[in-house]
Amino acid sequence: MLHRAAEYSMNKLESRRRRDGLIYDKLMITNATDEAIMVIMNTYIEKGDEIILPIPTFAMFKFYAQLAEARIKEILYTSNLTFPAKKVLTTINKKTRLVILCNPNNPTGTPIDRKEIIQIIDKAQKYNALVLLDEAYYQYSGEECLDLIDKFNNLIIIRTFSKAYGLGGLRLGYAVSNPEIIKNMLKAGSPYSVNTVAMYAASVAIDDEDYVKWYVNEVKRAKKILYDTLAKLKIKTYPTSGNFLIGIGTVKQTQQLIDALNEILKK
Ligand SMILES: Cc1ncc(COP(=O)(O)O)c(C=O)c1O
Known part of the structure; x- marks a missing residue:
């Protein structure tokens, strides 16, 4: 080929x-x-x-x-x-x-x-x-x-x-x-x-539609976890339809976010 x-x-x-x-x-x-x-x-x-x-x-x-x-x-x-x-x-x-x-x-x-x-x-x-x-x-x-x-x-x-x-x-x-x-x-x-x-x-x-569906759902699931964590830390967010989002927080909040996400990953 x-x-x-x-x-x-x-x-x-x-x-x-x-x-x-x-x-x-x-x-x-x-x-x-x-x-x-x-x-x-x-x-x-x-x-x-x-x-x-x-x-x-x-x-x-x-x-x-x-x-x-x-x-x-x-x-x-x-x-x-x-x-x-x-x-x-x-x-x-x-x-x-x-x-x-x-x-x-x-x-x-x-x-x-x-x-x-x-x-x-x-x-x-x-x-x-x-x-x-x-x-x-x-x-x-x-x-x-x-x-x-x-x-x-x-x-x-x-x-x-x-x-x-x-x-x-x-x-x-x-x-x-x-x-x-x-x-x-x-x-x-x-x-x-x-x-x-x-x-x-x-x-x-393009024939593997099931994989794309699964992947998109995984991203949605992860996005919800991220939004919930950001909300707990009172970091301001904006609605997103993509696989990314904008959040505005202080350096301290950013470190807290990294720590919180690391904890979630350990579970
Ligand atoms: C809105 C948008 N269009 C196009 C692209 C680029 O995609 P490609 O890898 O197809 O050049 C990006 C990549 O970040 C994007 O965000």
């Missing part, structure tokens, strides 16, 4: 994806979502184009937006770390080229309401702007918007095998959009960026 470049061994994964309802011409398999973000920027963003980016968020959005010399309009999450939907909506205008949404968001864990996602895609579509929706953690939140791909022509969803599948080292992800966008993105991406081992490993991983 290793003597063949991945481009020629993609059929296996793609045929399984077809069974999952993901049709080949709506799918681009990428070297993790990192490459998907880069390809989207390379395909659609020119110097000076406006990108709306709610912050704080995953660093690579800004990294590739800056490389593309975009004009980045950052919009702060609220002081309660909820998604600034109204601000995002009112900021979209005829200069907007791309709106970036991360559901749930890293590092805040914030979910975005489906209704708000639809309103944003709808308004962006009216202004010929694209929406990049990152669903890296969708297995944890249980919320996904794949069905919206067929309802809007300006939506690109990116996903990764790095999180719930635990395969970060393989560097595998994918983008889903309408066939025209995917065709354009494929032109801008390298046909050889995904390696054969990653393709085979992922094609086995």
Whole structure:
């Protein structure tokens, strides 16, 4: 298998994806979502184009937006770390080229309401702007918007095998959009960026739904233990839909947390 470049061994994964309802011409398999973000920027963003980016968020959005010399309009999450939907909506205008949404968001864990996602895609579509929706953690939140791909022509969803599948080292992800966008993105991406081992490993991983379900439940169980421990120590937390959370405490509380978690681990 290793003597063949991945481009020629993609059929296996793609045929399984077809069974999952993901049709080949709506799918681009990428070297993790990192490459998907880069390809989207390379395909659609020119110097000076406006990108709306709610912050704080995953660093690579800004990294590739800056490389593309975009004009980045950052919009702060609220002081309660909820998604600034109204601000995002009112900021979209005829200069907007791309709106970036991360559901749930890293590092805040914030979910975005489906209704708000639809309103944003709808308004962006009216202004010929694209929406990049990152669903890296969708297995944890249980919320996904794949069905919206067929309802809007300006939506690109990116996903990764790095999180719930635990395969970060393989560097595998994918983008889903309408066939025209995917065709354009494929032109801008390298046909050889995904390696054969990653393709085979992922094609086995996506068949093991029970493992992913078990793993996601384990994370939920651990998250509850962590929340309970943080509450006992009076460390302020925010709701999260991801497999991580933000807590704000003193150095002393942090040490108490480490001690408490070590005690739990011993049991
Ligand atoms: C929201 C989000 N998207 C994408 C990624 C990167 O995933 P990948 O390993 O597929 O590049 C991360 C990693 O932390 C992330 O938090």
